[in-house]
Amino acid sequence: MTTISISGLRKSFGPNEVLRGLDLEIPPGEFVGLMGPNGAGKSTLLKILGGIYRADAGELRYGEERVASLAERPEVGFIHQDLGLIDDLDIVANLRLGEPPMRILGPLLDARRERKEAREAIERVGLNIAVETQVGELAPGEKALVAVARLLQRGASVLFIDEATSTLPPQDARRLISSLTATAGKGATVVMVSHKLSEILDATQRVVVILDGKIAADARSADLDRDELARMVVARETRGERPRRTRGPGQEEVLRMRAACAGRAGPVDLAVHRAEVVGLTGLAGSGLHDVAYMAAGAVSCRSGEVTVATGVRRAMVPPNRESQGGFADLSTAANMTLSALSDWRRPGRLLNGRAERRDVVEMVERLDVRPPDPEAEFGTLSGGNKQKVIFGRVLFRRPGLYILCEPTRGVDVATRADLYHLIDELREDGAGILVVTSDFEDLFAVCDRISVVESGRPGEFLSVDETTAEQLEAFI
Ligand SMILES: Nc1ncnc2c1ncn2[C@@H]1O[C@H](COP(=O)(O)OP(=O)(O)OP(=O)(O)O)[C@@H](O)[C@H]1O
Numbered sequence: 401m402t403t404i405s406i407s408g409l410r411k412s413f414g415p416n417e418v419l420r421g422l423d424l425e426i427p428p429g430e431f432v433g434l435m436g437p438n439g440a441g442k443s444t445l446l447k448i449l450g451g452i453y454r455a456d457a458g459e460l461r462y463g464e465e466r467v468a469s470l471a472e473r474p475e476v477g478f479i480h481q482d483l484g485l486i487d488d489l490d491i492v493a494n495l496r497l498g499e500p501p502m503r504i505l506g507p508l509l510d511a512r513r514e515r516k517e518a519r520e521a522i523e524r525v526g527l528n529i530a531v532e533t534q535v536g537e538l539a540p541g542e543k544a545l546v547a548v549a550r551l552l553q554r555g556a557s558v559l560f561i562d563e564a565t566s567t568l569p570p571q572d573a574r575r576l577i578s579s580l581t582a583t584a585g586k587g588a589t590v591v592m593v594s595h596k597l598s599e600i601l602d603a604t605q606r607v608v609v610i611l612d613g614k615i616a617a618d619a620r621s622a623d624l625d626r627d628e629l630a631r632m633v634v635a636r637e638t639r640g641e642r643p644r645r646t647r648g649p650g651q652e653e654v655l656r657m658r659a660a661c662a663g664r665a666g667p668v669d670l671a672v673h674r675a676e677v678v679g680l681t682g683l684a685g686s687g688l689h690d691v692a693y694m695a696a697g698a699v700s701c702r703s704g705e706v707t708v709a710t711g712v713r714r715a716m717v718p719p720n721r722e723s724q725g726g727f728a729d730l731s732t733a734a735n736m737t738l739s740a741l742s743d744w745r746r747p748g749r750l751l752n753g754r755a756e757r758r759d760v761v762e763m764v765e766r767l768d769v770r771p772p773d774p775e776a777e778f779g780t781l782s783g784g785n786k787q788k789v790i791f792g793r794v795l796f797r798r799p800g801l802y803i804l805c806e807p808t809r810g811v812d813v814a815t816r817a818d819l820y821h822l823i824d825e826l827r828e829d830g831a832g833i834l835v836v837t838s839d840f841e842d843l844f845a846v847c848d849r850i851s852v853v854e855s856g857r858p859g860e861f862l863s864v865d866e867t868t869a870e871q872l873e874a875f876i
């Protein structure tokens with residue numbers, strides 16, 4: 401059992417000073433929640449500890465020993481946001497990745513024992529799936545659990561976990577967290593990054609907040625309530641009180657789906673009206689996101705139809721920003737404007753670079769993208785800031801129909817409030833909005849009607865005013 405001590409840690413990327421002398425001590429056996437706004441340096445800290453980045457200055461101690469990183473310690477495990485699993489291999493192979501094969505004798509492999517141990521490992525994290533399943537077929541929540549199972553199976557007793565719950569529906573998130581809590585209960589140290597207040601309050605013993613490159617707050621979780629914690633992590637003014645809704649949804653349909661089928665979804669019947677926000681949720685694997693792709697016209701349906709009101713543009717925030725969201729090598733500006741370039745064309749087809757630039761600067765400010773530099777490379781942005789840039793792109797299209805998948809995924813507490821505010825404004829302006837999300841807070845914050853997608857089709861639509869989170873969960 402070893403204490404981790406970090407002192408005076410510094411890290412800059414070019415002129416961007418991210419960590420500015422960070423001090424933190426983590427005693428063994430503690431479950432620590434790590435919070436802070438998007439771009440604060442949480443992932444950077446974990447990457448330094450994991451040996452992916454090298455600190456510019458500062459000291460890291462593992463017990464008495466001074467070390468450059470914790471990467472070489474077999475008992476220390478990391479789950480970075482991409483999880484590091486291989487989709488084309490089954491669960492057994494993923495769990496054994498990098499380990500020598502088990503042998504009975506000499507060259508005889510003991511596949512039976514590997515399977516048995518794999519089964520035990522995933523059962524320990526509450527997963528009940530055949531271990532021969534290809535990891536690529538698993539839902540994100542199940543993948544996250546496999547990643548945790550892998551760490552535990554290797555006997556990791558110090559775990560660092562970067563936003564593994566950000567795409568998980570409540571049940572999966574709880575499953576993952578309870579397996580972490582159980583591990584911590586047996587003496588393991590767990591450091592978990594999350595933007596979800598309730599998760600941090602429920603699971604952790606201590607909350608540490610990074611702001612301006614240093615630890616700005618450090619408190620016992622039990623001493624905090626939700627509001628106090630929110631105040632600790634919100635580093636700036638939000639857009640304040642949300643506007644009251646002055647009107648109900650319009651009569652006019654902007655989107656109509658009739659018995660539409662594609663991928664795992666269908667037959668889907670649903671309508672989104674002008675000035676209406678319709679929410680869909682469901683477990684991963686339910687075909688939830690396929691409904692969104694159909695609505696956005698990103699896939700065509702094999703049967704049934706999807707119609708959009710004449711003259712209405714649609715735009716989508718895709719569910720997975722890492723693989724579908726943006727162009728890593730292009731700038732923030734290019735990523736924002738690439739699907740609306742014609743808006744900045746002058747007669748004669750020349751691009752009006754100055755107007756484009758001005759609009760981008762305005763959008764960066766409106767969404768509080770950090771760093772506020774239109775030329776920053778998209779691939780280097782923090783998770784939440786990537787999400788904001790993709791939102792900017794969607795806004796630039798000025799659509800009449802928005803399809804927003806996991807709109808608040810990975811964004812910090814203040815930005816979440818801002819995005820809700822923004823969705824209210826879009827609705828007020830008359831847009832139709834389809835929110836497809838695993839985050840119940842999104843549903844209750846912005847939607848008029850909600851439904852649970854199961855086996856590819858939405859069930860009954862419920863008015864949010866007459867629904868509680870518990871009722872909704874019972875449907876899933
Ligand atoms: N490889 C890199 N090159 C340049 N800048 C980088 C690189 N990695 C991170 N940064 C910058 O470092 C800052 C901190 O990023 P980091 O990913 O640590 O934030 P975070 O606290 O994890 O935020 P989030 O909550 O959005 O995930 C950001 O301003 C980001 O743009």
Ligand SMILES: [Mg+2]
Nearest residue numbers: 442443782783
């Ligand atoms: Mg991060």
